[in-house]
Amino acid sequence: MAKTTDGGRAPVPQRLLAAATRLFAERGYDKTSVQEIVEAAGVTKGALYHYFGSKDDLLHEIYGRVLRLQQERLDAIARSDAPVEKRLREAAADVVVTSIENLDDATIFMRSIHQLSPEKDKQVRAERRRYHEKFRALVEEGQKAGVFSTATPADLVVDYHFGSVHHLSSWYRPDGPLTPEQIADHLADLLLRALRP
Template sequence: MVRAPLSMASRPAVSERQEQIYQAAARLFSEVGYRATSMRDIASALDIKAGSLYAHIRSKEDLLWEIVSRIADEFDAALRPVAALRGSCAAKLTAALEAYVAVVARNLGFAKVLFTEWRHLPPERQALIAARRDRVEQVFREILREGVASGEFVPTLDVRLTAVLALSGANWLPNWYRVGGPLSPADVADQFVALLLGGIRRGTPREET
């Protein structure tokens, strides 16, 4: 039986070498894909022998599991405070997207692995990751539902589709975002929110036409 992922607070500490292995694996998995990356490739990236990897990790699958679990932990930790926020739903949506985009932007390789490579896990582990991704999406759905119920957002809003749209834009960041570029993570999130609110806020020109 596969146990549920540990939270960041309870996840065992890793050694410096383990961290180097995770970082190298995440880079390769994100650049060329999980299936196309061998343990020899990871070892070569670290300038060590492939057999030496097994002194620190058990398998390539466990590397993938650790990478996607760690980034999932970060999303959980970043979005948890949003549920306790007071104020408008527009402000909550902004806070949620800013938190989510910030996690992606500081973990581009790990995030891309989660978004694109998690389906290479065995079914039981896929199910655990899928459930965690659903919980993240649920944070956005709840904000949108609250906005509809309060009259802040249009009553015809498709909550699920809008949540997927919001997250899909952020999930594409690893393909184009560059740290140190002209846009900060907050700039990206704010532009996403502005586009979303232009279509879902009650009283916008779109609704009145």
């Protein structure tokens, strides 16, 4: 059995997720076997099936953990007492930074969502929709308050920003000229400029 890079100290579920994430990002979901995942994690197939019912469950969890993080952060930003323009800018930047920090997860998701079971696909889409609706509510709040332009419907504004976010995995490189925070600032500024009355 292959040795893990952490010497086997991390909990088994974390080791399985780390191995699956690396292999799915490098080879693709469909070209990675359960055997390769368990060997890379230094565990048995029984351990994988104890914590995750299937390879499909691993894929679902890889995406779900990032979305849960982003949802928690967005909920906290939306609840704050800051002006809506500041909250939207912070939310717009946060989703960029957290996506870049979890770029393998985002890459895997964009390449492999169509390979989820219909039930898991439905769950993921519902979770994403909840996030987008909370983000859109900030845009609508600012539009109703007259802080943001109503020339473009809120749905299109949200699609515009998330189109940029989802595209990050195709061009971002850690050794590039901009830090994740600089990219986040640029994209958040673009969004706010588009909404300026």
